[in-house]
Amino acid sequence: MISRLSGVLLSRRPNQYVVDVGGLGYEVLVPTAVDRMLVDKQPGDALELFTMYYLQLDPTKAVPVLIGFVNELQKEFFGQLLTVPRLGPKIALTIFSVPMSEVAQAIEQGNATFLKQLPGVGTQKAKDLIATLQGKVAKYALMKDQPSASAGVAADASEAMEDASLALTQLGHTRAEAERMLMDAMREAGQPQSAAELLRIVYRRQNR
Structure with missing residues (x-):
């Protein structure tokens, strides 16, 4: 299964790219929101896409399809x-x-x-x-869509969110309560550096 492509953009049409990886051209469907994020990418540019594979069932055959994302x-x-x-x-x-x-x-x-x-x-x-x-x-609601160059930042924020949510549920909060508290904290913090930072904001808000 192909989970990531890293190569050179050969061509692009709305929602459809061809990416050269080691001399092979892969056709990738790109959702409209992702396409907008990659508007500056031109043929010849380096491109990395995180991909998902599925079989599109037509009346007479199954067609393999790759869908691409920036992170x-x-x-x-x-x-x-x-x-x-x-x-x-x-x-x-x-x-x-x-x-x-x-x-x-x-x-x-x-x-x-x-x-x-x-x-x-x-x-x-x-x-x-x-x-x-x-x-x-x-x-996902708290992660502003951003270019692949910032994918590591998004992943770090996601990990902080998950760790803080786990800590809150272990302290007796329901998953839904934890998510609501963290959403409020994320709006205040922007992109947090750690779960500890998020938890400090959560409890500071509760003590106001």
Whole structure:
């Protein structure tokens, strides 16, 4: 399975890139929100994409497809979308026409009005997204979509979020309570350096 491509951009069309890796050209589907983040990339530029593989079932055959993201967090979030009942890769791709953080925030806030306006979603799938993922995607809501050069920063912030959430649940808070407290803390902290920093902000806010 191909989980990452690092090579040279050969060509690009809206939502579709060809990347040369060691003399082989890989065709990659790129969600619209990701495509916008890579707007400055031109043929001949170095390019790294984190990829997810799936088989697109046509009436007579199965077509292998690679989907590309600029960092692991986007790839993780796409995988979360695929856990929603009756929501396959095609619809998940259309959902990614808006930034990951906006979709995740709408899910966490239970904002079905926003979600049902996304391409391919509608009322029932908006309810399914909230029912399946609410309380599980707060860290994605807090990560501003950013170029791959900043992927390490996003990963560090995500790890801090996970560690702080674990600490809060061990102290007796529910997962949902921990996520809400950390979302408030992240809004104040921006990009935290550690779980300890996040926890200090959480308890400072509680003592106000």
